[in-house]
Amino acid sequence: MTEPSRPMRRQDIRRENEKAILLAAEKVFAEAGFGGATMQLIADLAGLPKANLHYYFATKEELYRSVVQNIFEIWLQAANCFDAARGPVDGISAYIDAKMEISRRHPDGSKVWASEVMHGAPVLQDYMESTLREWTDGRVEIIRRWIEEGKMDPVDPRHLLYMLWATTQHYADFGHQIETLNGGKSLSDRQWREAKENIKRVILTGIGAQPA
């Protein structure tokens, strides 16, 4: 527990409340979907009266948009791992690690993102057509170069990327299924490590890039 709240500064109040609301919203949106989520539920989870939510976020749509943009930022950051790399082994390994870490640390955000895309990306369409497309095209180019340089087999770069996204994202979106099949327990540290190792090994071997 923290100190019984010092008289807070205005700035802090705003920051903390927004944070609390966004965190609660992320969880509720993830669990119930946009349509199933209620401002009341989010308010309760954030420990604030409902009317206060509307003070910080005018509408449910606006709140949702903020949540989605937040997770998109995180997603983009992980994407950088790809660039620094000199070859497929480094690059793809790092990317898998990063995305698996997101699935583990931000399962709610990942679910919201998945839900958004599944429902036709009403909020993120613009980002997908600009930022995401550019990022993807860039990475496709990198992979193509790796292939030319003989560092990996000639695999279609796009389908390879989809495979990376799918496999890593799955551990967040279908986490409940995985838990159920794991005897109702969430994956242990060891199991997460094994998951990463397996994925990296199968994919790197699969594309003909020698794992270390």
Add this chain to the structure above:
Amino acid sequence: MTEPSRPMRRQDIRRENEKAILLAAEKVFAEAGFGGATMQLIADLAGLPKANLHYYFATKEELYRSVVQNIFEIWLQAANCFDAARGPVDGISAYIDAKMEISRRHPDGSKVWASEVMHGAPVLQDYMESTLREWTDGRVEIIRRWIEEGKMDPVDPRHLLYMLWATTQHYADFGHQIETLNGGKSLSDRQWREAKENIKRVILTGIGAQPA
């Protein structure tokens, strides 16, 4: 167009209406999620008055349950491909083909299924703990045997299964993203074929099973 409906038999009426409702429901649930879907929307899409829906399905929950169970049946059928096979190349190839065909032919159902699991499988929990678990355990055993017989590398069977599920399911659940990155056009026959080939090749090579 079919013949301007002959005076229908009772049985036929029931069957046709249920079918129309389930089809419409699948689409609406997929597009809007359970919470965002409305009986009115489903009714409109099915071309029936709303009250008629409640004549066939007492509640929204019951209708949803039917939709989810339907897709689970399809999912289980595809699962059979695994059994007939003599080795990983046959088995996994067939399974990937079957699951990709589901993603292509039943994208709405796939999305509903994904949504259901993402939200904690409120309806399917029982199935997951019984049918799905048994199927999975059986398949894990088969893969283990393949490994023992030297037909493939020692890969963790569970994580391999997750990878198969994730990769194939992705083409339905994230179809919108894929379309957007494909210039706004849905994948062509050729692209679907390439997708399948890439996935099969990477995974089969990745687990050390010789592709044909």
Add this chain to the structure above:
DNA sequence: TTGCATCCTGACCGTATGGTCAGCTTTCAG
């Protein structure tokens, strides 16, 4: 201390939604 901007909230409102029902039409067994 004062005045003002920010922060907060209980009570309220219009609407949309899931669901009901009384009474109609259609089918079909006997």
Add this chain to the structure above:
DNA sequence: CTGAAAGCTGACCATACGGTCAGGATGCAA
């Protein structure tokens, strides 16, 4: 032909939800 069962539906209801607002509390600059 007849009557009962199945199929159908417009009108209605209670509730829950997103959103508003008037007015109170609080921090803070001057």
